[in-house]
Amino acid sequence: MTLPEDLFHFIWKYRLFQTTQLVTVSKKALTILDTGCHNRDAGPDFIAARLRIGETEWAGNIEIHVRASEWDIHKHDRDRAYNNVILHVVYEYDKIICREDGTFPETLVLKPLIPSYILSKYRELMSGMYWIPCEKLIHRVPDIHRSQWLSRLLIERLEQKVSAIYALLTQQRGSWEDTCYLWAARSFGFKVNTQAFEQLARILPQTILAKHKQDPQAIESLFFGQAGLLEETEFSDVYPRKLQQEYRYLRQLYSLIPMDASIWKFLRTRPSNFPSIRIAQFAALCLRSAHLFSELIDAHDISKIKSLFTELPVNPYWKRHYRFDGLSSEHGCQLGSESVNNLLINMVSGILFAYGKYIGKETYLYRAIMLLESLGVEKNAVLTRFSAIGIKASQAAESQALLQMKSFYCDKKRCLECGMGLQLIKYKE
Known part of the structure; x- marks a missing residue:
């Protein structure tokens, strides 16, 4: 396995090597006073390090490579930014290198200093x-x-x-209410339909919903209509027919353009997580909480926050349906505890x-x-x-x-x- 340079940054940063009786390649005694700050931007790998080499204390930068020859490969020998490197730390010493100004940095070889278990665990x-x-x-x-x-x-x-x-x-130009509305919509997608829910919220602004907050049928028709789920030419059930009729009027009134219904994902999704059920629940949440952000911010205890999402005014139609015109056995239509x-x-x-x-x-x-x-x-x-x-x-x-x-x-x-x-x-x- 090829060992990456990042590993030796890690080893240097946490001093995971023998730190006593250190000697540079030129046989000078080395004491590490401060390993420096890890630099993740351009330039030497560690800056503001402090070392004692021989009898002299140095402050400057550290450059680390797997092999010494990488100094030249990376063109540090032509870069003035590396003239203040006070120590070149390498795993293997395979070449003598020099700075741009022609001087030679001291070099420490880590290979004999690293405990075997460090590399083994890595x-x-x-x-x-x-x-x-x-x-x-x-x-x-x-x-x-x-x-x-x-x-x-x-x-x-x-x-x-x-x-x-x-x-x-x-x-949303600094509007926390509108931001919360979009964020809530994304969350109601429960990963599978996250993007579709966000698109729905974007094409159905709260300014329109606010005009119909006292009319559940209007709110439901707006959500299902904009979701593209009322584009069927003919429904059998009375409920979707009423929504369809209401939406045709509201669509013309507000010049609305619905989504493509094919965006919604029903396949490999549990019926309780069908987008039709989630849209009904989200519409009910918007009916109950016209200012959801304010209510969340003002709620000082967890039970109050939870209550905003329980016992929603979901239309009873969804107790016997998971999709329009698809009769099923009776089931809960509220958000489950999970x-x-x-x-x-x-x-x-x-x-x-x-x-x-x-x-x-x-x-x-x-x-x-x-x-x-x-x-x-x-x-x-x-x-x-x-x-x-x-x-x-x-x-x-x-x-x-x-x-x-x-x-x-x-x-x-x-x-x-x-x-x-x-x-x-x-x-x-």
């Missing part, structure tokens, strides 16, 4: 043999380190939602956290985190697999962190940037 993590790189090792990470890393991952996940919400906020849980996790926590950051008020940040700490774990294949290898989330805050780790670290083999990976590589046992 190779095991990178082997690709397991579901996640550390599947056979993760149980060795002490609980305190695991907890600290998961807490950091939770904030990272919330920050990603903040970025997405801010993008919507910019598009669906409500997912909306609170993926929609509400993000809105609270984003708003708190936007206005600089930590109360909403804490409220978002407390909400996640109070909710149960989502049910999905990733979390089931984590549980099978002994990593069981006890609350939504932990499950969200695990999902973040799987998508952005494990799947990309970013073990050197992962708190779990750090602990596993750093310690012999």
